Amino acid sequence: MLRVGMIGWRGMVGSVLMQRMREEDAFSGIEAIFFSTSNAGGPAPAESADGAVLRDASDLKKLAACDVLMSCQGGDYTSQVFGPLRTSGWKGYWIDAASTLRMEPDAVIVLDPVNGALIREALAQGTRTFVGGNCTVSLMVMAVGALFQAGLVEWMTTMTYQAASGAGAAHMQELVRQMECLVEPTRASPSETALELDRMMIEAQRTDSIPTREFGVPLAGSLLPWVDRDMPDGQTREEWKGMAETNKILGLYPQVPVDGICVRVGTMRCHSQGLCIKLTKDVPLKDIEQILAGAHAWARVIPNDKESTLRCLTPTAVSGTLMVPVGRLHKLKLGPKYLGAFTVGDQLLWGAAEPLLRMLSILRSHIGS
Numbered sequence: 001m002l003r004v005g006m007i008g009w010r011g012m013v014g015s016v017l018m019q020r021m022r023e024e025d026a027f028s029g030i031e032a033i034f035f036s037t038s039n040a041g042g043p044a045p046a047e048s049a050d051g052a053v054l055r056d057a058s059d060l061k062k063l064a065a066c067d068v069l070m071s072c073q074g075g076d077y078t079s080q081v082f083g084p085l086r087t088s089g090w091k092g093y094w095i096d097a098a099s100t101l102r103m104e105p106d107a108v109i110v111l112d113p114v115n116g117a118l119i120r121e122a123l124a125q126g127t128r129t130f131v132g133g134n135c136t137v138s139l140m141v142m143a144v145g146a147l148f149q150a151g152l153v154e155w156m157t158t159m160t161y162q163a164a165s166g167a168g169a170a171h172m173q174e175l176v177r178q179m180e181c182l183v184e185p186t187r188a189s190p191s192e193t194a195l196e197l198d199r200m201m202i203e204a205q206r207t208d209s210i211p212t213r214e215f216g217v218p219l220a221g222s223l224l225p226w227v228d229r230d231m232p233d234g235q236t237r238e239e240w241k242g243m244a245e246t247n248k249i250l251g252l253y254p255q256v257p258v259d260g261i262c263v264r265v266g267t268m269r270c271h272s273q274g275l276c277i278k279l280t281k282d283v284p285l286k287d288i289e290q291i292l293a294g295a296h297a298w299a300r301v302i303p304n305d306k307e308s309t310l311r312c313l314t315p316t317a318v319s320g321t322l323m324v325p326v327g328r329l330h331k332l333k334l335g336p337k338y339l340g341a342f343t344v345g346d347q348l349l350w351g352a353a354e355p356l357l358r359m360l361s362i363l364r365s366h367i368g369s
């Protein structure tokens with residue numbers, strides 16, 4: 001039976017992965033070993049095949065006894081154990097949510113509804129390192145990757161509206177605490193005018209009492225046009241990943257330029273993106289809609305009307321689902337080769353846990369387990 005080591009299964013992405021694995025019955029037929037960086041010897045989940053005890057996540061021998069290691073523990077952990085494991089001769093499969101290894105030449109970024117063929121080819125050639133993509137990129141590629149694959153994209157800009165979850169669980173909690181701080185003063189004076197409410201809001205945002213330890217500034221009632229650390233040429237690292245990872249996921253050569261501005265907004269777990277696509281030719285909108293709708297089982301083309309858009313193309317509608325709707329599709333006034341689009345996706349599902357869960361299943365078919 002395939003021995004699968006789980007690391008970082010208690011964090012936010014790990015918890016979503018565990019939930020999805022249970023829903024998909026992914027623990028049956030495998031021997032799951034649960035590791036911990038802080039609680040070795042503690043009780044393991046019911047699915048544990050190893051005496052229901054947590055193993056030490058820094059124990060290279062224990063790790064190396066697994067055929068597959070799935071890590072949602074984060075980049076520092078990957079940096080700490082992956083190199084030594086490989087150097088020690090471990091030939092198992094490493095499936096990771098962290099960005100550390102994504103751009104390594106012998107690692108594949110997994111997003112099988114769009115690059116399943118590339119994943120299977122890599123497995124056949126002996127690749128053993130598989131990494132989930134950046135959430136923003138994965139969700140965008142799920143939505144419009146088919147246009148790239150059809151050779152229809154000359155370049156693309158993406159303006160993002162990224163949820164608090166992308167920054168981590170503590171950020172989601174802080175966002176809600178900030179919202180409470182904003183609403184609190186209005187409870188005392190429920191009948192104020194809009195301008196009076198506005199004054200109370202800005203005052204609450206600018207006081208020292210609003211919690212800002214995670215974001216540094218208030219996000220509630222505001223937005224933050226900066227995600228991740230800075231890079232040369234004025235980009236943030238999140239913006240840099242747009243082009244690097246899109247091209248790697250889709251195996252595009254020559255590379256298609258992708259760039260934009262990444263913005264954090266006060267939503268909980270859905271990333272949204274406004275896209276401007278320069279097409280390689282003037283393709284009729286109907287054909288574009290057909291390509292996008294037929295891309296995979298989770299693609300949804302939302303009619304470009306107000307009712308459908310507000311019902312189906314918002315974080316509120318999409319959160320907690322695997323659907324990746326794309327809408328607002330129309331030719332921009334810039335010219336017939338310029339396509340406007342808007343897409344929304346759950347950052348914790350297709351943006352994080354789902355590609356890993358599916359990679360395990362692809363791997364099991366590959367090795368016949």
Ligand code: HSE
Pocket residue numbers: 133134135136162163165166167227228238
């Ligand atoms: N870097 C992303 C964000 C999250 O901050 O929203 C995961 O890829």
